[in-house]
Amino acid sequence: MAELIKATNLKKYFETPRGTLHAVDDISFSIDRGKTMGVVGESGCGKSTLGRTMIHLLESSGGTIHFEGEDVTRVNSGKLRKLRENMQIIFQDPYSSLNPRMTVEQTIMEPLTISGRFNKRDRIQETARIMDMVGIDRRLRLSYPHELDGGRRQRVGIGRALALNPKFIVCDEPVSALDVSIQAQILNLLQDLQSSNELTYMFVTHDLSVVRHISDDICVMYLGHLVETCSSKELFRNPLHPYTKALLSAVPSANIHKQQQRVILEGEITSPINPKPGCRFASRCKFVKEDCHQAQKLVEIAPGHSVSCCRVKEINNL
Amino acid sequence: MSENDTMLSVRDLSVEYTSEGKVISAVNGVSFDLKRGRTLGLVGETGAGKTSTAKSIMRILPDISSRITAGEIYLEGKEILCLSEKEMRRIRGRKVSMIFQDPMTALNPIIKVGEQIREVIIQHNSISKKESVARAKEMLELVGISGDRYHEYPHQFSGGMKQRVVIAIALSCNPELLLADEPTTALDVTIQAQVMETIKKLKEELNTSMLLITHDLGVVASACDDVAVIYGGEIIEMGSKEVVFDNPLHPYTQGLFEALPEMEEDAERLKPIGGMPPDPSNLPKGCFFGPRCPHPGENCSTERKQLVEIEPGHFCRCGRALKMENSNG
Numbered sequence: 195m196a197e198l199i200k201a202t203n204l205k206k207y208f209e210t211p212r213g214t215l216h217a218v219d220d221i222s223f224s225i226d227r228g229k230t231m232g233v234v235g236e237s238g239c240g241k242s243t244l245g246r247t248m249i250h251l252l253e254s255s256g257g258t259i260h261f262e263g264e265d266v267t268r269v270n271s272g273k274l275r276k277l278r279e280n281m282q283i284i285f286q287d288p289y290s291s292l293n294p295r296m297t298v299e300q301t302i303m304e305p306l307t308i309s310g311r312f313n314k315r316d317r318i319q320e321t322a323r324i325m326d327m328v329g330i331d332r333r334l335r336l337s338y339p340h341e342l343d344g345g346r347r348q349r350v351g352i353g354r355a356l357a358l359n360p361k362f363i364v365c366d367e368p369v370s371a372l373d374v375s376i377q378a379q380i381l382n383l384l385q386d387l388q389s390s391n392e393l394t395y396m397f398v399t400h401d402l403s404v405v406r407h408i409s410d411d412i413c414v415m416y417l418g419h420l421v422e423t424c425s426s427k428e429l430f431r432n433p434l435h436p437y438t439k440a441l442l443s444a445v446p447s448a449n450i451h452k453q454q455q456r457v458i459l460e461g462e463i464t465s466p467i468n469p470k471p472g473c474r475f476a477s478r479c480k481f482v483k484e485d486c487h488q489a490q491k492l493v494e495i496a497p498g499h500s501v502s503c504c505r506v507k508e509i510n511n512l
Numbered sequence: 513m514s515e516n517d518t519m520l521s522v523r524d525l526s527v528e529y530t531s532e533g534k535v536i537s538a539v540n541g542v543s544f545d546l547k548r549g550r551t552l553g554l555v556g557e558t559g560a561g562k563t564s565t566a567k568s569i570m571r572i573l574p575d576i577s578s579r580i581t582a583g584e585i586y587l588e589g590k591e592i593l594c595l596s597e598k599e600m601r602r603i604r605g606r607k608v609s610m611i612f613q614d615p616m617t618a619l620n621p622i623i624k625v626g627e628q629i630r631e632v633i634i635q636h637n638s639i640s641k642k643e644s645v646a647r648a649k650e651m652l653e654l655v656g657i658s659g660d661r662y663h664e665y666p667h668q669f670s671g672g673m674k675q676r677v678v679i680a681i682a683l684s685c686n687p688e689l690l691l692a693d694e695p696t697t698a699l700d701v702t703i704q705a706q707v708m709e710t711i712k713k714l715k716e717e718l719n720t721s722m723l724l725i726t727h728d729l730g731v732v733a734s735a736c737d738d739v740a741v742i743y744g745g746e747i748i749e750m751g752s753k754e755v756v757f758d759n760p761l762h763p764y765t766q767g768l769f770e771a772l773p774e775m776e777e778d779a780e781r782l783k784p785i786g787g788m789p790p791d792p793s794n795l796p797k798g799c800f801f802g803p804r805c806p807h808p809g810e811n812c813s814t815e816r817k818q819l820v821e822i823e824p825g826h827f828c829r830c831g832r833a834l835k836m837e838n839s840n841g
Contacts (some may be wrong), residue, residue, distance in 0.1 A: 236700035237671070343788060344558075373557035373727065378771035378784035385781070400700060407773035407782065430775065444705040446730030448772055450757045454734070458709055459702045462670050 232409030288347035525583035553736035626662030672703035744800030
């Protein structure tokens with residue numbers, strides 16, 4: 195079976211004093227073994243919540259997540275702990291996601307200790323091997339996070355996630371806190387580890403050029419909804435949803451000879467609290483019509499290319 | 513070029529910070545000119561000295577921990593580092609103003625946004641309260657926020673709108689020079705596009721000169737006329753956007769372009785720049801980029817390099833770039 199993890203009608207709601215916040219609303223997708231699914235969207239669209247819900251760091255409000263055929267949302271805590279060895283996360287901020295009072299070695303070793311599968315000597319050996327693997331000099335094993343720069347800290351975070359040799363990793367904006375020259379180092383490392391350790395990634399980011407570079411397939415999110423999904427190549431060649439089009443055109447290109455046709459969106463993202471039914475992008479969309487205020491369905495427009503927009507065919511002359 | 517064309521001229525600026533007994537050389541002899549009505553992009557990574565340069569021009573570096581150790585800054589030909597604080601206050605906000613990076617912290621959370629705009633207006637204009645309120649509302653409208661929101665507080669605005677309030681404050685007295693420090697870094701791309709459009713439009717209307725500080729080469733490509741690349745507190749390459757983007761000469765500039773994932777092209781692997789940026793409390797003896805340079809030469813580790821004009825209007829601080837260029841052409 196090629197499919198490693200599959201979400202079906204996944205929902206995550208938060209109760210707030212002002213009503214129910216729909217962070218992830220009825221999202222379904224699957225990721226094949228060894229592939230990278232990129233999840234893009236702007237702040238507040240629910241992409242990080244989706245990542246955390248996928249590995250059950252946050253309990254879902256509805257729907258199912260099947261990991262190797264097993265429903266993650268229904269297992270007991272003992273079983274979940276075993277499953278967690280196979281599902282890990284790398285966090286965005288390498289400054290706040292490491293314990294400031296633990297050394298590099300302690301941080302990477304902690305999952306090994308918790309698993310109970312290693313004796314002390316093996317743990318030390320294994321930790322050294324992981325440090326080599328993620329490119330942290332062994333002489334830094336007794337360093338504390340504040341003594342490391344952002345790139346090295348992120349390597350520690352990656353080492354910790356990889357310690358128990360997981361199959362699935364959620365990468366939650368792992369390079370957005372890093373400078374371009376360091377960002378490229380970390381992206382290359384993640385790609386190398388993916389091929390050597392047969393990893394499957396869900397790569398959450400707001401950076402479209404990064405997501406294009408690293409992903410096989412992409413999901414575009416807007417206010418808790420999945421608005422478009424297809425292969426990475428297809429998305430950048432042929433975006434169909436009006437939001438995806440605007441998003442792609444907004445990225446300034448470093449190529450000064452390319453004339454950019456900008457779609458400047460009016461307004462801003464609306465509130466995800468007690469949203470109205472219908473397309474959530476409608477208030478900023480220039481193609482809006484009455485039908486848009488009805489509930490939208492994700493429809494396969496071309497093989498492997500699904501869009502949630504009732505006017506997608508008209509807009510794109512399909 | 514006549515003297516009157518130059519809005520801002522920075523000469524050999526050096527800034528030091530002291531922290532825990534260590535001396536941190538943040539800016540090391542930065543020189544550049546900015547002509548009236550033009551936009552210069554100052555590009556570099558974290559800790560390269562971009563913000564320290566801008567804060568020196570505004571004269572708002574923290575007194576306790578930092579010091580301008582050398583250099584001159586001329587604003588329309590007038591040296592400003594020797595001005596008194598009182599004289600400087602007349603310049604800040606009126607002739608020069610700054611857009612700060614983080615809209616979440618640049619605004620005062622307990623003062624209404626309209627009042628924060630009005631504060632700058634009354635500082636520089638002797639007008640009635642009614643007039644100043646009207647001007648502040650006008651400024652809000654100008655950046656695309658309804659004047660009715662004058663009485664709201666920063667927390668009632670989204671990130672993009674807060675940044676537009678910060679821009680409104682910076683532009684409220686029609687400054688002749690705008691220092692924009694990563695004005696869109698904290699924002700989402702669609703909002704970034706809106707804000708950059710706003711800045712560009714206002715700049716054209718008011719013929720403002722702008723120093724745009726950014727780490728994003730895409731933002732430079734879309735908004736700047738000229739580019740200066742800064743590394744280890746030194747400008748290592750400078751020229752018009754066209755010459756620098758079409759023909760980057762310094763190995764660091766070349767590395768930056770190569771490390772960038774591109775939206776238009778497929779690349780299997782990125783080419784990162786090896787190693788780490790230099791430690792500003794312990795800078796290398798020779799070329800600051802030397803330890804990371806893919807083609808170091810013999811004297812690179814011992815000799816400080818000068819910024820040399822390699823082709824008309826294109827400056828580079830790498831002698832080897834000069835040789836490579838000569839052997840090519």
